[in-house]
Amino acid sequence: MEKNSKPNEPIVTHIFTADPSAHVFEGKLYIYPSHDLDHDEPSNDNGDQYKMEDYHVLSMDEVNSPVVDHGEALHVKDVPWASKQMWAPDVAYKNNTYYLFFPARDKDGIFRIGVATSPNPAGPFTPEENYIPGSFSIDPAVLVDEDERAYMYFGGLWGGQLEKWQTRTYMPNAEGPASTEPALGPIVAELSDDMLTFKSEPKEISIVDEEGNPILAGDEDRRYFEGPWVHKYNGLYYLSYSTGTTHKIVYAVSENPQGPFTFKGTILTPVIGWTTHHSIVEFNDKWYLFYHDCSLSDGVNHKRSVKYTELKYNEDGTIQTIDPYGDK
Numbered sequence: 170m171e172k173n174s175k176p177n178e179p180i181v182t183h184i185f186t187a188d189p190s191a192h193v194f195e196g197k198l199y200i201y202p203s204h205d206l207d208h209d210e211p212s213n214d215n216g217d218q219y220k221m222e223d224y225h226v227l228s229m230d231e232v233n234s235p236v237v238d239h240g241e242a243l244h245v246k247d248v249p250w251a252s253k254q255m256w257a258p259d260v261a262y263k264n265n266t267y268y269l270f271f272p273a274r275d276k277d278g279i280f281r282i283g284v285a286t287s288p289n290p291a292g293p294f295t296p297e298e299n300y301i302p303g304s305f306s307i308d309p310a311v312l313v314d315e316d317e318r319a320y321m322y323f324g325g326l327w328g329g330q331l332e333k334w335q336t337r338t339y340m341p342n343a344e345g346p347a348s349t350e351p352a353l354g355p356i357v358a359e360l361s362d363d364m365l366t367f368k369s370e371p372k373e374i375s376i377v378d379e380e381g382n383p384i385l386a387g388d389e390d391r392r393y394f395e396g397p398w399v400h401k402y403n404g405l406y407y408l409s410y411s412t413g414t415t416h417k418i419v420y421a422v423s424e425n426p427q428g429p430f431t432f433k434g435t436i437l438t439p440v441i442g443w444t445t446h447h448s449i450v451e452f453n454d455k456w457y458l459f460y461h462d463c464s465l466s467d468g469v470n471h472k473r474s475v476k477y478t479e480l481k482y483n484e485d486g487t488i489q490t491i492d493p494y495g496d497k
Contacts, residue, residue, distance in 0.1 A: 221254060
């Protein structure tokens, strides 16, 4: 725990961590990962191997400083509506309160998004009795804009059940669009002022190419799969996400937090392991990409480790592609 963290190395090694949401709170870097359990059961496309039960909050005083594990911040057993699988979370600050947004399966096995609160960025967090009404799928990421309006971005295919919600009613046997049809986009919903409910109906975000044509479902190098993240740079909104099957982090840009977003390119080339999931944060005048891979477990898909590296922009606002193993 006392060792200084280094770019492209696991920031902690005493537990497996994934899906890092990084923020600057109270002058420090706080990282909110999911916590991978150390087990040896087989993998499947439904994601049953990702059994995460709780969240630990990590923090760093400076980049390259030792990482503090603040311990268990929330456990599934303390969430009245949830049954299992506390997947990728995020935290937002508003109303002098820290809000932890997290997905989990409800008692019917349907993914919903819950919220828990704390006066402290390190937690512990106290969950609300029920999930956010109208919430579904996985991977919540929340942007509190300069005007104090807050937006949640969420949704993931396959195990994340997004394709089963195309009618906004859960259809257990629904499949995604044909490869020649527009891909399913992530979902955005504006949050109410108290951050506990949706102010508006969740709506699908359109991701288009430079000519304004929708990215198609068969375009697996560019289409949305899971893990949305939105940050602002020079007044523009950057939506970044995982392509899933092609294992890249890519991004699209808009002047509006709810899109449409124009596809721009790749941020992170594939990492060791099936999943890829990230966040982007500015800290002390530099930008950083937090991500995970499975190097610490020798490639076991559900035993992941959070890492970080510097992220750089070109003069035109595009992001330079990162090869996480380029220096090795």
